[in-house]
Amino acid sequence: MPNANANKTMSEAGYTALRFNEGVVMRYYNDAPQNGNCTWGIGTLAHFGPCTEEELARTVVPEQANAILQTRVRDAEAVVKAVVTKHELTQAQFDAAVSFAYNSSRQNTRDVLNPANRGDMTTVAQKMMLNVMITPRDRTGRKIGPAKISRGLMNRRQRESAPFGQSTQ
Secondary structure (H helix, E strand, C coil): CCCCCCCCCCCHHHHHHHHHHHCCEEEEEECCCCCCCEEEECCEEEECCCCCHHHHCCECCHHHHHHHHHHHHHHHHHHHHHHCCCCCCCHHHHHHHHHHHHCCCHHHHHHHHHHHHHCCHHHHHHHHHCCCEECCECCCCCECCCCEECHHHHHHHHHHHHHHHCCCC
């Protein structure tokens, strides 16, 4: 059986939404206050834990940010295509799934998107909305505090889950 989404790629509208979801910051910065990980460009994690003073002084040029964005989107597209093989996603659903995968682990993406293979888009939307917690970590990735709900992630997940909640199957 052929992969139902094998020929899909993120649309320009999907790229625009992803840039909005991630934010575009042409320098190194510490992401969400409750997380504090050193990040740059378009949501690219430099490392867990806060940036050093040297990192905070670095600027990022658009070519760097866009090159990493394209590589990470291709990786996220591959994960979505590997998970959702039996049910063709709409372009809006594919774009939202790629945005989710860009911001989540491979295993978590599998868990969230797997119901799409049955055409169960409502469950996909519900599972996306459960992914709104941020866990603070130190520079080695070790958890250093309890997970907390992120208002920013709640808003992002509402946008990402919307195309799945509107499915007409």
